[in-house]
Amino acid sequence: MSEGQIKKFMYVNRKAPHGTVYALESLEVVLIAAAFDQDVSLAFMDDGVYQLKKGFNTKGLEVKNFQPTYRALDDYDVNKLYVEKEALEARGLTEDDMVVPVEVLSRTEIGKLMETQDVVLSF
Amino acid sequence: MDIGILINEGPYTHQASDSAYLFARAAIEKGHKVSRVFFYHDGVNNSTRLTEPPQDDRNIVNRWAKLGQENNIDLVVCVAAALRRGIQDENLAPGFRISGLGQLIEAGIQAERMVTFGD
């Protein structure tokens, strides 16, 4: 592809935070990606929706609280955050529990968006 | 076709690196180009030359290094993930290089396909 062309990147997050490092390290990818001026969107599905559950307090775990970083995404022009409706419902969560503004979409709707991407990366 | 690969898991514990290797080798045999393999998360552990499996087992690190050198594959190990896990230039196997996450994004931009292997 030619220089300067913009590709559509979707990052799919399906894992809960803290139990494994994936949530934190994929957030690091998204921050770096923002510098490349690509079309970036994030999809949170299955246990990935727990990454956005507001109110992380990681003092007792003695690990860095990376949740404020989600709030910083908007500063990097990363503002397409899609959350799976069925995943929220299955976990007793609602849009109000999310730490940042998100768009709640059904699996089918997320599937349609996925089809329009150039690159889908999952962690 | 130019194919990029992302590996998120270390060797021997999870099948990801084996699957990725067999996939990459098949792609090359079919005449495709594997331009870059990016090692992230525990995947960085695929790059240490201190790896010493028993004689009768496959050497996952060496075979990546060999495939990379013979086919001009850029084997990139994420610096932040590597340093967290004790992988440095001093113990890096030949054929690998340590660099930033930007290399993963660049692979996504330049390659025609990106395939992820992980847990």
Place this chain on the structure above:
Amino acid sequence: MLHIVNKSPLDRCSLDTCIATAQPGGALLLIEDGVYAATRGNAAAGKLTQAMGHLKIFALKADLEARGMADRVLEGVNLVDYGGFVDLVTEHATCQSWL
């Protein structure tokens, strides 16, 4: 697009979410522990058979053989080797690994 599932359907929900998300006309490739879903008698077999209505289903032969399951592959599942895996990736514009 191509969807890749590498988890046993009895261990994780990857297959369920993948099937519910994948759009008609796509392909689903089962690799690693994901291949158990493609075997007769597995609790997920019905789900997979139903998915054949909107997705083309493939399973990696080497993973089935390694697990002693190559002789009980569900009807309608297409077996591929690693070369076939490569073909699936190049034939579809994008792929998503349901890790």
